[in-house]
Amino acid sequence: MTTVSDGTEMRKALRDWNIDLLILDIMLPGEDGFALCRDVRRTSKIPIIMLTAVGEDTDRILGLELGADDYLTKPFNPRELLARIRAIFRRAETGTTEIVENSSEKVRFGNWVLNLGSRELRDADDVVVHLSTGEFSLLRALVKHNKRPLSRDQLVDIVRGQSSIPFDRSIDIQISRLRRKIEKDAKNPKLIKTVRGIGYQFCADVSPL
Template structure:
């Protein structure tokens, strides 16, 4: 890796924490560990991390609850670990803002590959952003503002709304193509960048997360509309500066 990224591993099993710390540090990562949500928040308050590995089953607050809380004010990349391998658990994790999901038992090398992929997706420039140098730096829609330089989204009352890297890229894809019907395949091409690992099923989850952040009523969306048999359409006037 081009620099030493700081990773926080949250898992209540000491053997797993120690194994991951040794393995990831051997591959150039700076690793801190925590046994539960209380220790996790102590570390997050003390220093900045580039990625969080969060176990689903934890004493006290579980991983889903902690992920949802973190997503309230942070876009730190999150990879969730769980002994449960059902699709529903993966979907729940993605819906509350996780960037990826690795079921236990796992090969540490697979987890390392996922970490590298998520970090590239978070810090690199995806396809939809490659032309930002010549594109507008601020998009305005329905009294919302998206600054593509600072990656800040402000609601109509000028309150910052945190976005994950994939949420930012998805919103930018829509703002770059207002009132155009985009199929899932179109969105995949726009969102996938160097190292991105976004798959077809995750498109719906990403859109659901975006709707919860920008729609007045996510169950009756007026901005990101579902076009049956066609895909999705950002149905709003978009201006830029």
């Protein structure tokens, strides 16, 4: 669970983490909840629960019209919140792609098995391929955000925990080194594809093991 205090932080969190659900208070400093809700909806189908003040019927209606999936009146019963969250996920059972869960220790993709606990990458013959700390972090980030393009900024932020300076090409070099290790043909990458103008994207199917 990530808690942020304004729209800017929210966008950053949505970008850097795999957020499954958004709970949005209407009363916020800076941009209000409605604006954020509409904004998120433009780019994402992530479930949104809006928190409204007591009995503001118009607020609820507006929120739902702007794309919220549910609303809750403050003060609310946590059990009710949990119930609504479960309900939303039941409802959205269909098209989710979040295969990689935080809890799963090993994941498989292509002919590789990546052990997230022991930081080991093994090929089909169970032979360990050594990854440096940076290579492992980068691969973990890509695998975790499987099938969605990540910008260099995002990757630097995830791997190094700081935002990148302009003209920073370090990620490109790490990608290059990683490809050399995990791609059959580094010239024709099948796992880590370049999304020109955006960044990189992990393309293989990732399944927990």
